[in-house]
Structure formats: structure tokens, C-alpha cells
Amino acid sequence: MATSTQMREGGSAPLSRSAFRRSRGDGPFRYASTGAGILLLVIMAAIAVFLIARAIPALQANTASFLTELTWNANASEPKFGIGALAFGTVLSSFLALIIATPIAIGVALFISHYAPRRLASFLGYIIDLLAAVPSVVYGLWGIIFLVPFMRGPSQFLNDYFGWIPIFGGDQVVGRSMLVGSLVLAIMILPIIAAISREVFLQAPKMQEEAALALGATRWEMIRMAVLPFGRPGVISAAMLGLGRAMGETIAVALIFPATFTISYEILSANGNSIAANIANGFGEANDIGRGALIASGLVLFVITLLVNMAARWVISRRKEYARVAA
Structure with missing residues (x-):
């Protein structure tokens, strides 16, 4: 017979009816939640198996x-292709984009959360959310139509006055370069x-x-001592999520990158390509071997993204107090 309380197993203290219902819902x-986690692992394993099976031929x-070949001629009668230049361009452009975007993004986030008036902060928050929803093809078209001609002057300035730095060196400065792609x-x-x-x-x-404010700290000192340490795991996770988006971006970089197969640190010259852009540019005209080669390059991108996320989790877990906050 049901009563207002239910006895725990082993004769321990009784549970109230609401607590008993909550305990029944925990199972x-x-x-x-366990099934959702297992399903995610199964999906990732299925993707890896598919990529490997299609890439082997x-x-x-x-x-x-x-891994080391710099040319890409997968549609020839004797296929000859390699991922070296594409992987280099993918990693270089993504890390350049991360270096450019992360400080600005943190400054914007701090201004909205701790400096801006409430109405302005709400408005800027909506604008930031809307920018994240803009299709990548729009960014690509904006980059090829506006940013490429606009960046010729600044790129030439960097080459003339800072050409002694390897990344700004080169004999020829072009509009469609690694720098412009990284900016987009x-x-x-x-x-x-x-x-x-x-x-x-x-x-x-x-x-x-x-x-912190009561002890006489300025607003910046309060942010440096109380806000940034607390938010460090979240910022690292956000940066890694942005890095994954940059590595997998296709249309925007396919429109801007010069699509060359060279390894060069000169980001102002006609050097630059990525795995995703090469897949977008070559998949429509590829034969069976060519499509398999492109899928193999996609497998490499899959592995690189996985390693980047594992490295991010390792960085966070090095500090236990930050790991507890991130969990």
C-alpha cells in the first residue's frame, strides 16, 4: 500500500514522495545520457570507418x-598526390585566423559583459549572435569583392617595411593571399x-x-584577478571551437585562396590552399581515384581536428581548478 513515504533499501531513513519520484527519474x-554519449562515439567511429574504406583504393x-608529396594530380592515369602542402596551408591559415580573432573576441566579450551599459550590451550581444549566423558564402563573396582589392595597399606596406620578417617577405605581393584568407x-x-x-x-x-572592488582594485584589476582566471577554460574551449570552424571552412577560402600546392611562410605572396578548399574545387571533376584521394585528405582533416581538440582538453586539465570549472 502506497504511503506518503517510501522506505529505502536496507531499512534506512524514508524518502518523501517527491524525493522518491526524483530518484526514480534518475535512472x-x-x-x-549514457546512450547519447555512446551514440556520439559510434557516429564518429562510423565516419572514420567510411573515410578509411573510401580512401584505401x-x-x-x-x-x-x-604525406610528403606537394603536387595534386589524382585524376591522371598514374595518380600522384600528397597532403603536405594542403595540410600546411590549413594549419597555417587557421592559426593565423585564431591569433587575429581571439584577442579581439575576448575584448568584445569583456566590453559587453563588464563595461557596456545594459541596453548597449544587449544590442551588441544580438549583433554578435547574428554575425555567427551569416552563411560562409557571404563572407567569401565579401572577401573576394571588397577585402582582396582593399588589402593590396596594406600588404604592400607590410612587404616594403617589414619584409625582413619571413612571413611578410616575398618578391611579389598579390591580393588573393594567405593573409587575406586568414582575415576572412x-x-x-x-x-x-x-x-x-x-x-x-x-x-x-x-x-x-x-x-576585489571592495579591496580597492580597479575594474581592470578585478577582471584580471577574478574574471579571466574563472573564464580561462571557457575561452580556451571557444578558441578551439573557432579553430575547428576555421579548419573546416570551405567556400570562403575556396574563393580567396590562390589554390597553389607549395609550402611557404610568405603569407603575402600567391601561396595558399587548404584541404577543405581543395575538396570543394576538385570534387566535381574527379574520377573514382580522385574522389578517393579527396576523401583521404578529408580523413587527414578529421584527424587534425581531433588532435587539436584533444590538445585543448589536455591544456585545460593541466590546472585542476580550471578543469573543475570547465567540467
């Missing part, structure tokens, strides 16, 4: 080293990093902020 929720037909990627990932960092900074403990 299904635990099973559902092309890799077997390849007459060059897939930085603009694309900036709203993502800013939006996540803003939400993390807003969760900083108010008591710690008020205590």
Missing part, C-alpha cells in the same frame, strides 16, 4: 608519398569566440568581483 535520465593507386576566417570565427566567452564571463562569481 532513465542516466541511461539516456586511392592510397593504393598513389605513386607518391601521400578570423572574421568568421570571431562571433563564435566572442559569444561563448561573453557567456562564460557573465558566469564569473559576483562575490569575488565585489570583493
